[in-house]
Amino acid sequence: xxxxxxxxxxxxxxxxxxxxxxxxxxxxxxxxxxxxxxxxxxxxxxxxxxxxxxxxxxxxxxxxxxxxxxxxxxxxxxxxxxxxxxxxxxxxxxxxxxxxxxxxxxxxxxxxxxxxxx
Amino acid sequence: xxxxxxxxxxxxxxxxxxxxxxxxxxxxxxxxxxxxxxxxxxxxxxxxxxxxxxxxxxxxxxxxxxxxxxxxxxxxxxxxxxxxxxxxxxxxxxxxxxxxxxxxxxxxxxxx
Numbered sequence: 001x002x003x004x005x006x007x008x009x010x011x012x013x014x015x016x017x018x019x020x021x022x023x024x025x026x027x028x029x030x031x032x033x034x035x036x037x038x039x040x041x042x043x044x045x046x047x048x049x050x051x052x053x054x055x056x057x058x059x060x061x062x063x064x065x066x067x068x069x070x071x072x073x074x075x076x077x078x079x080x081x082x083x084x085x086x087x088x089x090x091x092x093x094x095x096x097x098x099x100x101x102x103x104x105x106x107x108x109x110x111x112x113x114x115x116x117x118x
Numbered sequence: 119x120x121x122x123x124x125x126x127x128x129x130x131x132x133x134x135x136x137x138x139x140x141x142x143x144x145x146x147x148x149x150x151x152x153x154x155x156x157x158x159x160x161x162x163x164x165x166x167x168x169x170x171x172x173x174x175x176x177x178x179x180x181x182x183x184x185x186x187x188x189x190x191x192x193x194x195x196x197x198x199x200x201x202x203x204x205x206x207x208x209x210x211x212x213x214x215x216x217x218x219x220x221x222x223x224x225x226x227x228x229x230x
Contacts, residue, residue: 103214106164
């Protein structure tokens, strides 16, 4: 398996522009996570999908951020308009969660997208 | 709210030394705990997963222990090598299908 795939790997944009980050989870996984990592705040969960449905979006900073998962193999995180304080590394992760037995298995992370907003 | 703390934030050791990384969590009612490794500019790689019913897990030169009652986990690395240089993060899950709460990590440098 190719693992979790993210694109682009690096993104440099100007303040006010729209940014779209993409993620392809591991085939067979039913849960997808978007995280943001900064030196100051560490790794923060932004949103969590299970079976393509957003379960917990309490970590999404504000209305400028939105995430979608139209199918089991693709998700996007969009920032519109972007601001310099959004500069961070954004990670996507996937895992299998069995809601019947309430069991979560290991999360696998993608390589991340380094976003710089000038 | 569960909080995870890792001490020290950075650690530098000579090659060959055995070392221990610490992780503490505020709520002892966890479901499992996971240790990750992060190389510079890369994503996280899962090292070990310990279920709440387990006391330890081993993988090669790595051994992770869990003491739920005291809210602590340790990652023991035997005979450290320069290739072990990375940031090590621990994360806890409070229920079977809750999300992970991460510590800020310990940055390890093993010098030859």
